Amino acid sequence: MDGVRPNPAPDREREHVVIEGTRVYPIVTPPTNSWSSGAVTHPTAFYARTMMPERGGVRCARVFGPFIELSCLCGKYRGAQHRGITCEKCGVLIESARVRGERFGHIALAAPVPHPWLEDAVIEESGLDRASFDAVYAGSAVMVGGAVRSLASSMDDDSALDDGVRGPWALRAHTERSHRASRWIDVIAVLPPALRENVDDFADVQPDLDALSARAREEGWGLERETPEDVRALFARPRAMDALLVEVVRCSQRLRESIEDEAPLVLRAFEASQLREATRALFGTPSNARRSGRRLRDLCAARVRAAQHDASEPALAALDRTLFAAGFARTPPADDR
Numbered sequence: 001m002d003g004v005r006p007n008p009a010p011d012r013e014r015e016h017v018v019i020e021g022t023r024v025y026p027i028v029t030p031p032t033n034s035w036s037s038g039a040v041t042h043p044t045a046f047y048a049r050t051m052m053p054e055r056g057g058v059r060c061a062r063v064f065g066p067f068i069e070l071s072c073l074c075g076k077y078r079g080a081q082h083r084g085i086t087c088e089k090c091g092v093l094i095e096s097a098r099v100r101g102e103r104f105g106h107i108a109l110a111a112p113v114p115h116p117w118l119e120d121a122v123i124e125e126s127g128l129d130r131a132s133f134d135a136v137y138a139g140s141a142v143m144v145g146g147a148v149r150s151l152a153s154s155m156d157d158d159s160a161l162d163d164g165v166r167g168p169w170a171l172r173a174h175t176e177r178s179h180r181a182s183r184w185i186d187v188i189a190v191l192p193p194a195l196r197e198n199v200d201d202f203a204d205v206q207p208d209l210d211a212l213s214a215r216a217r218e219e220g221w222g223l224e225r226e227t228p229e230d231v232r233a234l235f236a237r238p239r240a241m242d243a244l245l246v247e248v249v250r251c252s253q254r255l256r257e258s259i260e261d262e263a264p265l266v267l268r269a270f271e272a273s274q275l276r277e278a279t280r281a282l283f284g285t286p287s288n289a290r291r292s293g294r295r296l297r298d299l300c301a302a303r304v305r306a307a308q309h310d311a312s313e314p315a316l317a318a319l320d321r322t323l324f325a326a327g328f329a330r331t332p333p334a335d336d337r
């Protein structure tokens, strides 16, 4: 007998998150061209005057598909006879509006962020305590030779002013030897619009904004005719998931600008910490899990409950898509190492 044999994938087996009593496992997000229909780059959802999805925003019709059945955004092409055509004016591919429940977009983050659900593991891996980790991330401390130092003590040390001594860049380089790709995220999968709401378990079901937007288009609200007051009120209501995504896009854009402008590293690190906060708000962290909201964690929990109740094909597909947006899957990844 060989005695004790090592578990073939001990870390992967151990690395999981429990949602509603069900284990889910982190995945490494594949390259965006294999699953994403486009980048979300505009920090908004709807254009206020027309109430149409903003181009490049979190409800973009080019990325997520038409919100009126077989119709483009500008209205030039309508009907089944145009199926498969991409409108040269608005860039929308004419197809069924059902794809808005299937198609993903993505946000390319301007800096790596530790996955909010696996943050403890990342910090543990770095060998730092949480306060030091956060300080380096936010740029209020520097990291030289694997040790964290205060800003004051490193003022007269030239190496402390080099690039890569603070912010997520320094921390990621520091954890690189042991880091697993799923623990830091560079890209966020944006959940298809139709899956962001109308979850039965939520007490206050949100209005179907895509349907309202489609009606706005049909009836010429906004530009041609006054929008009914009650509809305007529905659009004005806070839309949790959209608003959280918008905030991530906004923070990422601001950080990207500060990098392009070659702002001092301390400022870039500060912008990166803002982005990290926005990401934590979107995903939800174990510590804020009890507060109600419509974060990815809540959505995943609702989908898990739905699938426990009714394990039908659509329920499982919705669960898998929502988990994918959170960087997780129902089964552990195959060990490819």
Ligand SMILES: [Zn+2]
Pocket: 072, 073, 074, 075, 076, 077, 087, 088, 089, 090, 091, 092
């Ligand atoms: Zn068009």
